Each structure stands twice: as structure tokens, then as C-alpha cells.
Amino acid sequence: MSHAPDTDDEFAYIKWLRSELPPQTPRLELGPGDDAAILRVEQKERLVLKTDSVLEGQHFILKAPGVHLKEVQGPAATPEEVGRKALCRCLSDIAAMGGVPIACMAAVALPRGAGVKLREQIFLGLSKACATYGVSLAGGDTQSWNGPLMLNVSLIGEMQGERPAIRGGAAAGDVIAVTGSLGGSILGHHLRFEPRLTEGRFLVRHGVSAMIDISDGLSGDLARICEESSRRYEVGADIAAEALPVSKAARRLAKLEGQGGERALEHALHDGEDFELLFTAPAFRWQRIVREWPFDTPVRALGVVRERKKGEPAIRLLRKGEAQELALKSYVHKL
Template sequence: MDEFSRISYWTSNQQDEKLLKRNAVKVAIGDDAAIVAGAVSEDGSSKDFELLYTVDTMVEDIHFTSTTMTYAQIGYKALASNLSDIAAMGGVPLHALIAISVPGHVSAQQAKQLYDGIYECANTFGVAIVGGDTTSSPHNLVVTITVVGQVEAGTAILRSGAKFRDMLVITGVAGKSAAGLHLLMHPELEQEISPELSAQLKRAHQLPKPHLAQARLLRESGVCHSLNDVSDGLASEAGEIALASKVDVIIEETKLPISDSLSRYAALSHCSALDWMLYGGEDYILIGTIASQHYKELKRSFQQLGMQLYEIGYVEAGTGEVWLEGSSWQSQHGQSPKTQRKRIERKGYNHFT
């Protein structure tokens, strides 16, 4: 197939016209550029919005490999990571542009599966695919996705808003994606765990869910001062908030939520669940700070919608450091809480180290 036949094969009839209309798409794939009308709020009322733009690139053998993920899962995750960036601002994703560079070892059918995964994610979260670009690649498959979203003017949640005495919260359990990747890379361990446990951990890595609904609830609450998505690990994301806000962030080890599946697999594989939580990444949950007096009320609002909100620490005056406070190194009695800390390196996934 030539380029245009392939594009049609990958993208035709993938999205409902109602979804495109709801996202104000006038002209989608098929012309030199997409045309989108001015966006309005979901209830049709007139409000001022600010646009959000984000772009992510995934490269074969760096971000993914076909030995641990199907092409459909690669496509799904490529878009999910972008949607998580929109969530981290408290926004709503609207439109996406897809650019892929396809090497000779990826067939047209495999590329179609990649697009099927992208469209599955897009349709799940109400995002209109409006265009993109396709090229050949000499070696690796490269997927670049640009997402445009919106947020009510003046209400985007930034990393730089954390305040002294804020509470540090997360919207899910960290570390499960890293554990899932470990399992995928050590298939010999699969025979030692149940199929249910295996499926849970693999799903966490291969099909992560961006926390868009959680982000909107945090924005609407008016008490969330800073927000970040957990793409590179809790330590790295907390560090970005600390640096941007010019404060210190303290993570309380004993308050970190841990799932039964993560705990059991860590024990079986002789790995540290805490390391997976702090440094693993690709969970796409949210980490942020809120006014502490509103925590109980906000947690109830989350629970009423079937979502979770966990307190995991707090904010102090400081210079941009992240500290882990807990019981792992308490070898002496009578220590004050501040001596039960260690500074956490702001490490996580980094392309250039």
C-alpha cells in the first residue's frame, strides 16, 4: 500500500461522528490541516477557556519493545501518557495529532494495530484524532503524539503552587507499572504467581489509565495548589513540585498506599516495593498538594465517585528538596521525627543519564 492508502487503512471509521462534533471538529483527517471551532463548555454555556498543548515521543527500544507490549498496547499507552499531562493541569483533552515513523520490520497490519490502540484510548476518553503525519524510518518505530486540551481560564493547576503546610496527596497506588514491567522482563516468575496477580501487574504497565476525572475534581475543589502526573516516579515528580514551588516536600513512608498485588510480587521477586513506588514511574496517577483542612471533605467527594485520594506527606519551607520520613532506618529510640528522615534524590527515568 502507498502512504495514503495506509493512512486510510489505519484511521478510517475509527471515531463516531458524534464525538467529533462534540469536540467542535469541522474538518478532521483528509485535508492539509484540521479545522476546529472555538470550544465551549460541556453544558453549552459561554465561558473563557485557555488552551493546553502537550507532545510526547515514544521510541522503540527506549520507551517500549514489542517483546513486552503488543502494538495496540503501545498505541494506547502513547496517547495515555499525553492525556496524563493534560490531567496534571486540571484540564480536558480535546484533540490529538499522530505522527509515526515506521521501519521496515513493522508491517502495515502491525501499524494498524498501533492505531487501533490509539483510537481505543481516544474513544475511551473522548479525544478527537484530527490529523498527523506518516514517514518511513531506517531503524526504530517512533510515535509522536500532540494533544490539545482546555481548562477554564485562570484555573490551571501548576507545579509551582505548593504552599507551606499543604498536604501532599496522590490519586492512586504508585509502583505497579514498574512491578508489571519487571514481571514482563522476568517471565520465569509468572509460574509462581496467580493468573489474576499477573494480569493486574501487566495491565498496570501496558494499559495505564490517565486520571482525568480525578484531575477535574481536584480543579473544581479550588483547594488543590499544585499538581503533577507520575510519569517518572514519585521522587522525581515531588521534586519538580518542590523546585518549582521553592519549598521542601516530605513523603511519609508509612502513609504510602501499597496494593496487595504489589506487596506480594515484591516479596516474591526479592525487589523493593518502595523503590518501585519512588522511582518506577509510568503509573500516570497524580501527585499534588492541597490545603490540609479540606482533605477529609475532598476524600469523601472522591470516594462518592469511586475514586481514591491518599495523604502521603506534607510541605515545609525549604529550598526544593524532597525528604522521605519513616521507619526504615529508625535504629535508635527517642529520635525526633525530623531525624527520621533522609533526603531523596530526584531520580527517575532520564533519557540522558
């Protein structure tokens, strides 16, 4: 890989980007360098569209001289990790639909005067992630301003004949399940997670009734499934504390905080940016999922969707069979 030109000329930077692009899909008819990108699409195909941003100070703290974080704050992000995370957040949402990613566009707002190395490494992280997950970088935009680093990625995918998994399909009696382990992502997982693309594709083919990626926290994201699935009649969820896959990072974070297992469980229930797949499925389909699951990524049942009666909480936590209301402490975006 060559180095980005040490100049403030936008077009010189674009020319360098074009020379360093990862392999492109043959369906990308016109890529970076024109007013817009052209992608060939077959008729009657469902496209999946997603856009998301990462903001310095909100989704990461940028590694730099003089930046020293407490251990409980997790590691500072390298520019390469920022580029990777920006794409992988979108990929995780495509995974939650059961889709297949095709191409993306990226827009970056650089802090004015940040220097050539920052923009070079951000692109390197984005480019490597595109190559890893088979995504064509079709174009984008670069700006500078008197503010923090911001990177936006817009991603397009397709369903390739499958019906997308949505949040609003859960029904009473469905099994609630999750991939991977939960909690403590601040210790580094939020920068280095693997979007569950192949797992999401498998699950949509096996008829899950609802699915979401855990970006804000298990409790809040499960509540969103229940809310979106309550259009015909109200549904809630019961999950067992003993079934929760508490991650090693959650236990380590609790220890750093001077606390024990109960705090680790809190992290598993409410921490954001796990980027695992939370889904529901009828019992007979869940049995088939378990029987045919081909991945190293663990998958486990957490509980069951129930019909929600008036006055009942949306989410209940079962401890040794006894139900108690689960407060929703996961992340909430404030505008």
C-alpha cells in the same frame, strides 16, 4: 472494522484511516485529509496543548517472535497497547492540569518492511483509546525508516472555565497527596494504566495548589513540585514511609528480585510510569477533597510541604517520626 490495505501507498493508508476514525466532536471543522486540521474554539477559553512520544526500546519492548523477556522485565507490548499508551501518556498530562481533552494528531515512524499488521494494530489501539476518552483523532503523519518504531501524539484540551493546576503553586503547610497506588509499573501497568482525567478535573475544581502526574517516579516528581514552587521562598517536602500506597505490583516485583518490603517501598518511591496524580492542597481544602471524593480510585495524604531552610534536603522521608534525606532515584531523561 475493515483491514488496512496491504500496500506501501501512503494515500491508500490515509484513506483507510479516514474510513475507520472514531466518532468526532462537532467542533472539528476539518479533520484528516487536508494540510492541517481546523478546530473551532470559543473566545477567552484556555487551551491545553501537549505532545509526547513513545519509542521502541525506551518506553516498550514490542511483542514479536523470538522476543523473550525475564519476568522482572514485564510483558512485551502488543502494537495495540503501543497505540493506546501513546495517547494515554498525553491524557495523563492533561489530567494533571485538570483539563478536558478534545482532539489529537498522531505521527508514526514505522520500521521499514514491518508489514501491514503492525500499522493496522497501532491505529486500532489509538482509535479505541480516542473513543474511550472522547478524543477526536484530527490527523497526523506516517513515515517509514530504518529504525525502531516511534509514535508521537499531540493533544489539545481546554479548561472550560477552570484555572489549570500547575506544578509551581505549593506552599508551606500544604498537604501532599496522591491517587492510586505506586511502584512496579514495569509488570504491565505502564501499558494499561487509566489516565486520571475525572479525578484531575475534580481536584482542580477543589482548589489544589499544585499537581503533577507521576511519570518519572514519586521522589523526582515531588522534587519538581518543590523546585517550581520555590520562586518566592524555598519549600521542601516531608513524606511518611508508612503512608505510601505500595502497589501489589511493587511487592510482587520485589519478590521476583528476591527481596522484601524495603525493596517494594523503594519501587513505590522511585519507579516511573505510575501515571497517578501527585498534588498539594491547603489543609482545609484537603479535608473537603476527602469528604467529597466520589471515585473508586483511592486518594491518601503522604505528608506536608515545609519551608526549606538552608542546607536541608528537598525531600525527607519520615520513619516513625524521624526524618532522613530521601535520595532522588527516579528516572532522569538523558539526551
